[in-house]
Amino acid sequence: MQNYLSLADQIKILFDSVRHAEGRPFTLQEVSDATGISLGTIGQMRSGKINNPQLNTLRALARYFHVPLRYFDTKTREECFSLLADPTILEKPTLNEIAFRASGLTVQAQEDILALIKVFQEEERQRRETSKPSLPSSSSEFEHREDRSNDET
DSSP, X not given: OOOOOOHHHHHHHHHHHSBOXXXXXXXXXXXXXXXXXXXXXXXXXXXXXXXXXXXXXXXHHHHHHTOOGXXXXXXXXXXXXXXXXXXXXXXXXXXXXXXXXXXTSOHHHHHHHHHHHHHHHHHHHHHHHHHSOOOOSSHHHHHHHHHHHHHHO
């Protein structure tokens, strides 16, 4: 079983990396007031005394810091920073949910899902190709079509 980055480290990265509009770090009190999570709970999560909070607590933190819930499923600091660096991450809710749900599956199940995704990608590619209107492949072909239409008039 792979080790995950500790919740304390994940919370520390959030507080160190995500900044207030004024450019300063958020305070525990600001986060507590905005999320409804008690100041003590946030402090204990940050210090490592609480390492298995309720899902609603993680959801509230994810919303507040504008990160996907799967942020809390990261295994490395690099994964955390990667999620924080992608400005479009929250614009892809379905993709985020797929990734989050797949992360709890066995490697074999993840490989099976990846194979299914590849099948869907190929079907979409074929659908796009068959629905494209055919365009002249060269200007001479276009001119040839124009000549025929002029002959008919």
